[in-house]
Amino acid sequence: QKEVEQNSGPLSVPEGAIASLNCTYSDRGSQSFFWYRQYSGKSPELIMSIYSNGDKEDGRFTAQLNKASQYVSLLIRDSQPSDSATYLCAVAGRVAGSYQLTFGKGTKLSVIP
Amino acid sequence: GAVVSQHPSRVICKSGTSVKIECRSLDFQATTMFWYRQFPKQSLMLMATSNEGSKATYEQGVEKDKFLINHASLTLSTLTVTSAHPEDSSFYICSVPTGTVNQPQHFGDGTRLSIL
Secondary structure (H helix, E strand, O other), rough: OEEEEEEEOOEEEOOOOOEEEEEEEEOOOOEEEEEEEEOOOOOOEEEEEEEEEEEEEOOOOEEEEEEEOOOEEEOOOOOHHOOOEEEEEEEEEEEOOEEEEEEEEEEEEEEOO | OOOOOEEEEEEEEEEOOEEEEEEEEOOOOOEEEEEEEEEOOOOOOEEEEEOOOOEEEEOOOOOOOOOEEEEOOOEEEEEOOOOOOOOHOOEEEEEOOOOOOOOEEOOOOEEEEHHH
């Protein structure tokens, strides 16, 4: 059974600070990793994907992947109150032609103005 | 614009009622759709995979007679929660796989189901 583990938080950071979110996964053969943002009462929104070891930057977001340690992280620079949400880490596995996602429980981030 | 349309967005009904949730793929012909359930402060848990023209594939622990899935066309899948009880109250989300690894699934807006 694939597992994705996240610290549920809440993680509180002041506005303008760097928020660091972490995730570990159990399936060493996993190849594709995603970070979703979910506002309360809404469905998840994809914000980052990463497939290779190292860093991937997109605006204020940086995803980091270390397959040897089975570890994925998301850094949010210059955190804004609008970043306050639950961040879900997900790992994709190919099943019968589709990519199935296994989600972690999510880390709730609060950015304090 | 939305790629996946899910209706209704909110349902409040009495215990024992059956509730149907629709998921429409607007841009893709979807031979497969996914149904998730999310309890408060929990993750999205895959309930079942809906297969066009054939039976759905249910995850372990999900009662197929309780959660009826119909995928009669390439654009529509429905989830019916039969004889719903308060413990079925949850956030139900459907998704359509894209076939690409960059964005593997498009999600519907979700349905908040509250059983009194």
